[in-house]
Each structure stands twice: as C-alpha cells, then as structure tokens.
Amino acid sequence: MIGYEKSFSEWQCLSEAKMGRGSPIPKMLRRKIVEQYQKGITQQKIAKTLQLSSSTVHNIIRRFRESGTISVRKGQGRKPILDARDLRALKRHCATNRNATVKEITEWAQEYLQKPLSVNTIHRAIRRCQLKLYSAKKKPFLSKIHKLRRFHWTRDHVKWSVAKWKTVLWSDESRFKVLFGNVGHHVIWTKEDKDNPSCYQRSVQKHASLMVWGCMSACGMGSLHVWKGTINAEKYIQVLEQHVLPSRRHLFQGRPCIFQQDNARPHSASITTSWLRRRRIRVLKWPVCSPDLSPIENIWRIIKRKVQQRRPKTIEQLEACIRHEWESIPIAKLEKVVSSVPRRLLSVVRRRGDATQ
The missing domain is CATH 3.30.420.10 (Ribonuclease H-like superfamily/Ribonuclease H)
Incomplete structure (x- = not known):
C-alpha cells in the first residue's frame, strides 16, 4: 500500500490547498475517488488517504451509484432569502435614503419585502449590491x-x-x-x-x-x-x-x-x-x-x-x-x-x- 499512498500525494496537496469548509470537491478528485472505489478500495481507506471526511467520500460514491455521474447537481443547498428583484429594490432604497443606517434599512426591508430579515443579512445584501459604507464629508451648512x-x-x-x-x-x-x-x-x-x-x-x-x-x-x-x-x-x-x-x-x-x-x-x-x-x-x-x-x-x-x-x-x-x-x-x-x-x-x-x- 506504500505505492498507493505515494500515488495519491498530489491529490492530498490538491485537497488541502483548494478545499475549505463548504467548498465543492474538485471534479478530478471526485473522479479519482470513484476510480479507487471501482478498484475495490474501501471508502474508509480512500477518505484516510485523501484526508477527506468519510461522509464526503460516501456521498460522492452514493451519488455515482444512483445517477452514474460525479457532477454536482445544480440547485442544491439553501436558496438565498433575497432574490434579484429584492436586491434591486434594496439598491433603489439605499440610493434614495443615503443617510439611513443598516438598522433602519433592515426595518424598511422587513416591512416592504415581508421577509424575516436580520441586520447581518441586510449588511451582506448591501455588499452584494456593490454598495459600501463611507464616512460623509463634513461641510458647513450653506443657506x-x-x-x-x-x-x-x-x-x-x-x-x-x-x-x-x-x-x-x-x-x-x-x-x-x-x-x-x-x-x-x-x-x-x-x-x-x-x-x-x-x-x-x-x-x-x-x-x-x-x-x-x-x-x-x-x-x-x-x-x-x-x-x-x-x-x-x-x-x-x-x-x-x-x-x-x-x-x-x-x-x-x-x-x-x-x-x-x-x-x-x-x-x-x-x-x-x-x-x-x-x-x-x-x-x-x-x-x-x-x-x-x-x-x-x-x-x-x-x-x-x-x-x-x-x-x-x-x-x-x-x-x-x-x-x-x-x-x-x-x-x-x-x-x-x-x-x-x-x-x-x-x-x-x-x-x-x-x-x-
């Protein structure tokens, strides 16, 4: 098994460098998992060699057995609470209420969009709209x-x-x-x-x-x-x-x-x-x-x-x-x-x- 472990060194580096928590498994690595599974290597051994969790290896193999593919199905995961239309409304509101705080914008969004929104959610949505918070310049009042x-x-x-x-x-x-x-x-x-x-x-x-x-x-x-x-x-x-x-x-x-x-x-x-x-x-x-x-x-x-x-x-x-x-x-x-x-x-x-x- 020494040769087997050495052959996987590049995949170990790939998994360590490119995968973080919640990141998708690279396609080449998914293909390698299936190939080793088809050779009769146990899921536990594959997970240990590639430094992946057993559940990750199990899910990739299960998906292959059920659908015959290693591709990640689109549309999986939790949908964002604010869709494109909501973001456009949020951006318009920020443009017309330039001095509003994030808390005030959140209260408006909860009432206007009729959705349970938190301050953190609105703050992330504002960044998605490519808007940033800046300190206003101080200018004297001019009549x-x-x-x-x-x-x-x-x-x-x-x-x-x-x-x-x-x-x-x-x-x-x-x-x-x-x-x-x-x-x-x-x-x-x-x-x-x-x-x-x-x-x-x-x-x-x-x-x-x-x-x-x-x-x-x-x-x-x-x-x-x-x-x-x-x-x-x-x-x-x-x-x-x-x-x-x-x-x-x-x-x-x-x-x-x-x-x-x-x-x-x-x-x-x-x-x-x-x-x-x-x-x-x-x-x-x-x-x-x-x-x-x-x-x-x-x-x-x-x-x-x-x-x-x-x-x-x-x-x-x-x-x-x-x-x-x-x-x-x-x-x-x-x-x-x-x-x-x-x-x-x-x-x-x-x-x-x-x-x-």
Whole structure:
C-alpha cells in the first residue's frame, strides 16, 4: 500500500490547498475517488488517504451509484432569502435614503419585502449590491444667501493670479484635543482580559483641548498663538498687535500684502475694524462659511493628523506637539496649497456657490 499512498500525494496537496469548509470537491478528485472505489478500495481507506471526511467520500460514491455521474447537481443547498428583484429594490432604497443606517434599512426591508430579515443579512445584501459604507464629508451648512454671496465673491476673485494670492497673509483659529486612549470602539479578545487593568477603557468627563490661532503665507509660516480663556475683540486685537505685524514684516520684508481672516465676531467687531484701518492693514473681504477656500485649513488638517500620531496625553504635551508640527511645515507644501486657491474658486463658481468637493 506504500505505492498507493505515494500515488495519491498530489491529490492530498490538491485537497488541502483548494478545499475549505463548504467548498465543492474538485471534479478530478471526485473522479479519482470513484476510480479507487471501482478498484475495490474501501471508502474508509480512500477518505484516510485523501484526508477527506468519510461522509464526503460516501456521498460522492452514493451519488455515482444512483445517477452514474460525479457532477454536482445544480440547485442544491439553501436558496438565498433575497432574490434579484429584492436586491434591486434594496439598491433603489439605499440610493434614495443615503443617510439611513443598516438598522433602519433592515426595518424598511422587513416591512416592504415581508421577509424575516436580520441586520447581518441586510449588511451582506448591501455588499452584494456593490454598495459600501463611507464616512460623509463634513461641510458647513450653506443657506441660499450663503451660496449666493459665495458665488458672487468667487466670481469677482476667480481671475486673480497665483502670484497675487501669494501676497495674502492667511489666518485662522483651530481647536486641538487631547485624545485619551484609542479613538473609536475599544475591544478585548478574551473574557479574562475584562478585569485586567491594562485593558480598561479609561473614560473622561471631557476632552482637554486648546484653541490656537496662526497665520501663514506661501513664503513661510507665521506666528502661532495659544488662546487662554474666552476669545473677544480686545484679545483678538492683542493677537494682531503681537503676531500679525511681526509676521507681516518677517514674511513679506516690506512688500505689500493682504491680510485674510474669516467673519468670526471678534474679527468683524467695530473696534477690530478700526484698529486694522488705523494700522493701514489691507483686509481681504471674505465670504461667510467658506473654510474650503482657505489654504490654511489644509495646514490645520496636516498638523492635526501628525499631532494625533504623536498621541499627547497632557495639555503641555499637546501644545509642544502643535508648535513642533507648525514649525515643520515645508515651504513647498505652503506654495502648493496657496497655488490651489484659483482652482477652489473656479469649483465654487461652477457649483453656483455650493461647497467644494
């Protein structure tokens, strides 16, 4: 029997490589099973040699004796609970209810299709429809008035050259948080770990955070200021005095420049406007709800991603990380994001004032 076992080595490899739980037996292997059965070899020996279960070998031989064929009959097995028509209805519903959760879609399908469906079944059916779950992009709410004002502003400035946009000193505020533990769901893999202190999910009442202000241009990064307490017009003027004037001198070396800021209340307050006028600082009029037009928003996203990778655990560590990443932004990146402003404006014009993609 040694020669017999060696002759089956290739079939052993085939059965191990190609067959998993629930997988059909390859046709060549089914044919070999029948051939050995016809030679008088017992089913138990065939199963042991091919490393198959006895029931698998028995079923293949029984099917051969009953029908005279080794082919697998079509139509066997449990039919899917959702047919092609149901899947088309499901796909239409997902297309018209883009923000619906899987649970909500399941409740609709149970009522509409009149079938006992679970959340897992609907989730698999959604994948069969070649649909995927994506995180929606965060965009500011834009009313009709907002869109109209954005459209008019971008239309008036869309012909500005890249060289002119490089004369702008961009400014903005952004909030950074100290993230405790993992962001998202916290899981453990064994029941014993639930009482292990190293596996606890530490909860906090509130994320510690910092509000920072900064300015930049295509020439380089300007000053960075960390706010203490609430922000009002008086404090904002102090920031302009301490950071905008030195940054303007450092980045533009006496060349004419334009100062950009959004329409936050401290920025548009009358005392702020008067201070800017007295200092003879030319201010770029900015449309409401338009962070997508400002290149400094891209810089904030880059810094936040890098700060999150460093995982600061205290406010002091957070501030140190922010300052380090702020000073590490290369000039090439600044030139790239500022050079993209004309394309952003053109996109808003084409979208009639709506948010850019």
